[in-house]
Amino acid sequence: MGYWIWMIIVSLIAGIIFGPLARLVLPGKQNISLGWTILGGGIGAFIGGLIAYFLGVKDTPGPDWIQYLIQVVCAAIVIAIISARNGKAKTA
Template sequence: MEISGVISAVVIGIVIGALGRLVLPGRQRIGLLWTIAVGILAAFAGTGIAAAFGVADTKGIDWIEWLVQIALAAAGVTALERFKTRR
């Protein structure tokens, strides 16, 4: 993976992580770096899931792929927050 691909993954991860936090009610007690990490993982996993269903590359904006990524980010933020509060 080239440096531009890594930078793109980080930027998309920031956006996906932030959107994942926004759809959750209340305050999340995880930091910015955790949000970015969850967002990056959700972006990669969401792209894989969308590709498996054949909706990753469509004409225009890939709304279904974005929704899958945001849902995964929200689930990841929730899971991480529950894990951290249990400790």
């Protein structure tokens, strides 16, 4: 149980890095705030961490570059969803 709580905390902190990285990967302009960027990055980092954990990527020695790549891709997907949802809310 402690591992999962630690993973949530680390994922939210990683959102500070992975959120803006994900926005750089996405084409066009995302109409979301810095808070949503960090939260989306944290959610994506958590989901990406889970995927890497279940794929066994996390058990490699040294920096887990594949895990980080998976987390950034997941963060980009989450931020794209948030951005699309915010765009629809503003046009409605």
